[in-house]
Amino acid sequence: MNNDISTILTDSAVLLLVGMSVVFVFLTILIGAIHLIEWICNKFPDTELAQGASPVSATATQNNEVSPQVVAAISSAIHQYRNKK
Structure with a gap:
C-alpha cells in the first residue's frame, strides 16, 4: 500500500514538471515570436499606412x-x- 502511494506521488510530480515545462517553453516561444513580429514591422513598415491612408x-x-x-x-x-x- 505504501509503495502504491509513493508511485502515485512520483508520477504526479513528473507530470507536474512536464506540464509546467511545456507551458514555460510555449510562452517563451510566444514572446519570442511577438518580438520577432515587432522587429519585422519596425524594419519594414507598410508604405500605405506610413503615408496616412x-x-x-x-x-x-x-x-x-x-x-x-x-x-x-x-x-x-x-x-x-x-x-x-
Whole structure:
C-alpha cells in the first residue's frame, strides 16, 4: 500500500514538471515570436499606412477629430439600439 502511494506521488510530480515545462517553453516561444513580429514591422513598415491612408484617417478631419458624419452615424446607431429594447 505504501509503495502504491509513493508511485502515485512520483508520477504526479513528473507530470507536474512536464506540464509546467511545456507551458514555460510555449510562452517563451510566444514572446519570442511577438518580438520577432515587432522587429519585422519596425524594419519594414507598410508604405500605405506610413503615408496616412489608413481607414481611420480617411474619416478624420485635419485636426485628427472625428468627422460630423461619423458622429451622426454612431449617435443614430445608439439611438436605434436603445429604442429596440
